[in-house]
Amino acid sequence: MTTDSVPHLLATPNGPFVTTTPVVLRTATEVMSEHGEPMTWSFGPPTRVDVDTALCRCGRSDEKPFCDGTHAEADWRSTDTVSSASADERTLRLAGTGVTLLDDESLCMHAGLCGTARTSVWSMLEETDDSEVRGSMIRMTLGCPSGRLTAEVDGARIEPALPAEVHVVPGGPLWLTGGVAVTVEGHDTLEAANRRTLCRCGASGSMPLCDGTHGEIDFDAGGLGR
Ligand code: FES
Incomplete structure (x- = not known):
């Protein structure tokens, strides 16, 4: 896969994630044990979206996982930070x-x-x-x-062998797999990663990444189709 063909998202300031390449979206749901312990993942069917598709990251859209422009009415702030330290x-x-x-x-x-x-x-x-x-x-x-x-x-x-896709986790983040690239507007492209989770509830303390806050605010969002 050439660099140009790597699926890519742009985190726009105070706005949605925008696809800068075509991207495959798919719901990913945790499979739970009878004791409420997450064990593995189950994946839904793929949906291919085109360049310039906006994905909600303020958590307020009525069209999740897609953006409906509500972030502007809500005056939502993205407060993105990018670590200056390398992964190593x-x-x-x-x-x-x-x-x-x-x-x-x-x-x-x-x-x-x-x-x-x-x-x-x-x-x-x-x-x-x-x-x-x-x-x-x-x-x-x-x-x-x-x-x-x-x-x-x-x-x-x-590392797990994962396709280059964007997974929509019900009640949780966008889970990027297989090296999907992310650029935070105004910063360099984030380090390449096989696995990365991006906040879509709008409340993370380490945007654009998910930090688990969605679990504390009872973020009520389905996967694709809701
Ligand atoms: S989706 Fe926002 S903190 Fe996880």
Whole structure:
């Protein structure tokens, strides 16, 4: 894939995300256990949208995930910030047995796939001399949508194979996968990432990224089609 063909979103100041290439949208829903623990993701059918499609990020549109212009009436402010530190500089490297857990907390959106009621990837790291625990821990990092958590084995990062698409998470962010690029207007394009979550509720404290605030404000938004 050439740089020109990488799907790309522009975060406009105090306005929506705008596609600067055609983009595939798809709903992504967390699959929950009977105990209310998120386990994995289920994906809806694809919808292709064209260049200049505006996606709501103030959380107020009646046409979500699309923008209907309400941000202007509401005088919503995007307060975008872009970290001056590189991903490598932000990332903690936590050593286990046969695996290193890479942890960039600044990206966290609290999806919760990193743990259950009984354990978490950080607890499991202490038991990675057991290959079964090690494998389970690595699989849990693959479900992290924001890219906060990555496992590294023998110097190689273990990343999930994800298509270059934009996923609409009901009640949550836009989840960008497969290297979809993001430029915050007035700043450089963000570092390339296989996984990234963007706020669409309008209330994140680290815009344009999602920081999990949608869960505190009961953001009521469906996936595609609502
Ligand atoms: S969608 Fe706004 S904080 Fe997650």
